[in-house]
Amino acid sequence: MSQIVSMTINGEERELALEPYRSLLDTLRNEGGLTGTKKGCDVGDCGACTIIMNGKPVNSCLVLAVEAAGAMIETIEGLQLAPDKPHPLQEAFMRYGSAQCGFCTPGIIMMAKALLDENPNPTEDEVRFGIAGNICRCTGYTKIIEAILATAADLQRAKSA
Amino acid sequence: MKRFEYHEPASLEEASRLLAELGATAQVLAGGTDLLVEIREHLRPVTHVVNIKRIPGLRDFACDDAQGLRVGALITAREVETSPQVARLFPNLVSAVGQLGSIQVRNRATVVGNICRASPSADTLPPLIADGARLSVFNGNGERSIALEEFFTGPGRTVLRPGEIVTGISVPPPGAHSGRAYIKHGRRKAMELATVGVAVTLEREAGHCREIRIALGAVAPTPIRAREAEALLRGEAFTPERVAAVAEAAMTESTPISNVRASAEYRREMVGVLTRRAITLAMEAIQ
Structure with a gap:
């Protein structure tokens, strides 16, 4: 029912x-x-x-x-800030080539957003630990992790500016 | 997903009555991270799901030197993992819950659910058994208390009777000069079921071992205490020869199976290696 x-x-x-x-x-x-x-x-x-x-x-x-x-x-x-303005994580994923087939990307970006909300300045190990439950079969994760770390750095810079 | 009837009881009495009336194909839903998978993959015939999340009083969560640890049935693995108090007093448990599934899973999965699922490889079980945890069980009229190490009767099976609901778990405060460790052995760092899990909790007094409890996961139909191994060290000095004999005894006490994750021979061998290592880590952890 x-x-x-x-x-x-x-x-x-x-x-x-x-x-x-x-x-x-x-x-x-x-x-x-x-x-x-x-x-x-x-x-x-x-x-x-x-x-x-x-x-x-x-x-x-x-x-x-x-x-x-x-x-x-x-x-x-x-997630996007406005119809023509993607979220910084989405921008970074495009800039770093972090999506290949793209199937895992929405899940990873949501996980990364939650991670940065909780820990705005994570280490690489913390990012790897955070996205352990998100499987990507294309990228080998390197570019995903770079994009998340770059977003964190950008957001930190924007905050202190 | 396979269809089922859904219930949201408002009290423990109502939940207990439902479970007793509906029988074995009625299952409790707390986190759901195991139950929903079992339903979807047809691993368990379920006709009724009894969600206990609307029941008040199942969210106790306290941890301090005087009372030890108390975790209500609805407390998630992630809540335990991120608690500074639990990290200080029971780092073995924090290590175990932090290796359970992913953060997404741990945000839903409950520690009590991990216990009730009764998987021989469940990560939370060895450290909780080594620390002498007890379960509070509501049986329709009142509560009874069960030692965690006496809770399991086989893979997926427990001593719970129809209509009984585990409401929480409690762990006594750490003893003086005690140390504890849990080592999970798997083939990868995350999203892994334990091939072997070893937990050791011990107390030292004047260079001797005053008390020790060794709990082994994934090497028998239920998690087990390695009692003969413990007896070899209790009251004795921590010499390398003595610790080696303890590790050897723990190997003998385990009865692992061969499956897709490892052979029985390999598991038994690793019980020896990890028991020795866990004793060392527990010694180093003594404050």
Whole structure:
């Protein structure tokens, strides 16, 4: 039996009719129309479905949509600062060539955002530890880590300027 | 995902009654990081999911020198991992939870859920057993207390009876001159199940070992205490020969299987190596 669940997705209040066995991932992609969040393994191993829920990065495949009632959800679609102004992490990923096939990219950028929100000045080891749950089969991670560290440095500079 | 009925009980009594009435295909949902995978991959027949997150009183989380550690059923692995108090008193547990899945998983997964899943390789179990942890279990009318090391009956199986719910775990405060260590052995640094896990907690007195508990993970159908190994060191001096004999005894006490992650022979060998290493680390950790 479906139930009406309301949650805030990228700042917008949404009411969705959901069966209890639907994952938040499927709900965001189908009912929500937000296909930026990717479905890789669907069992919490790959991190492609990473979103930020109530300020914390989680695998949206491992959350029941009904559990997100009242939650604040952030997805890759809500990250850009304005329609023509990508988030600094998105800029850096383009500048450093951190995306190849691109499938892991939204999940990694959401994880990186959560990481920098919590720790604005991470070491390389902390970045590697932070994105351990995000699998990328193309890049070998080097350019991803460079982009995250460069974003952190840019944001620090901007703050002290 | 396979369909199921969903329940959000508002009290422990209601949850317990539901679980008792609905039987073995009703499962508790806390973090969900194991349960939802098991449902999706058809590893466990589940017709009813009982979400306990709306039940008040399951979020106790305290850690200090006087009372030790108390972790309610809804406290996540990440909350424990990032607690400075737990890091100070139980660095072995922080090491274990920090190696459980990814940050995304740890933001959902609960420590109590990791226990109740009863995986022989679960990272939190060896350090908690070595530190003498006990579980509080609600049984419909009141609570009973179970020593963690007596909780498991096999892979995925525990002494819990229908309708019983683990409400929290408590660990006594660290003893004087005590040190503790947990070593997880795997093939990679992250997103790994333990091939072997060894936890040692010991207390030193006048150069001798006053007390020691060795807990082994992933080398038997349940996590185990290596009691014969412990007995060889209790009351004795920490000589290299004595420690080597303890490691040898721990190998004999383990009964590992061969699977995709390692052979039984390799696991047993590593029990010896890691027990020796964990004793050394625990000694060095004594304040």
